[in-house]
Amino acid sequence: MNSIIDTAERRSNRIARLSERTSPLTETFAGFAISSVLAYAAFRSIYGGVPPGASSPS
Numbered sequence: 729m730n731s732i733i734d735t736a737e738r739r740s741n742r743i744a745r746l747s748e749r750t751s752p753l754t755e756t757f758a759g760f761a762i763s764s765v766l767a768y769a770a771f772r773s774i775y776g777g778v779p780p781g782a783s784s785p786s
Contacts, residue, residue, distance in 0.1 A: 772778045
């Protein structure tokens with residue numbers, strides 16, 4: 729019985745370690761995606777003559 733519990737605990741700890749590693753990476757990629765969208769919108773607004781919030785050039 730103890731071996732089953734030990735095995736389950738080891739697997740649970742392995743899953744927790746993996747989750748701890750991937751969470752910061754996911755947040756970093758999301759931050760880059762959001763900043764890229766904002767930078768593209770600013771570029772279009774400044775150099776493309778597109779008013780802020782417009783979906784296409786007027």
